[in-house]
Amino acid sequence: MKESPLHNDDQLKSSKKPGCLILYNDDVNTFEHVIKSLVEVCGHDPVQAEQCAMIVHFKGSCEIKRGLPEVLNAMSRSLNLKGLNSKCVEANQSL
Numbered sequence: 001m002k003e004s005p006l007h008n009d010d011q012l013k014s015s016k017k018p019g020c021l022i023l024y025n026d027d028v029n030t031f032e033h034v035i036k037s038l039v040e041v042c043g044h045d046p047v048q049a050e051q052c053a054m055i056v057h058f059k060g061s062c063e064i065k066r067g068l069p070e071v072l073n074a075m076s077r078s079l080n081l082k083g084l085n086s087k088c089v090e091a092n093q094s095l
Contacts, residue, residue, distance in 0.1 A: 017090055019069040021076055023052065024061045024085040031057070034084065038064060041078045066091060 021042070023034075031053050038049035042065050055062040064086070065072060072088040079086040 016069055017092075018066060019072045019088050020063045020091045021065040021067075021072045022061050022087050022089060023056050023064045023079070024087070025056045025059075026085050029083055033082070037079055037082045037084055041075050041082070 023038075031050075034053040034056070035046060035049040038044045038052055039046060042049075044052065044064070052062050052064050065075060069088055076086045076088045
């Protein structure tokens with residue numbers, strides 16, 4: 001199931017602060033699994049997913065999505081069920 005992209009108007013209509021979804025590096029999952037998961041859960045295209053996977057690998061974490069916290073929390077749960085380590089935080093928090 002592919003998620004529809006969030007629009008800026010959706011964030012403006014919400015009374016909650018926007019959040020961001022962070023993906024953390026691990027020594028377990030393959031690049032292929034991470035890329036496939038980002039495409040399926042977050043709606044990334046394969047190139048974007050590959051770039052995020054590379055950033056996570058070399059930097060330890062990467063902001064993979066911004067939007068409404070309730071949507072990002074659902075994405076985070078889905079990624080975590082796939083064995084990835086992700087977390088939704090407020091958009092202005094640091095990695």
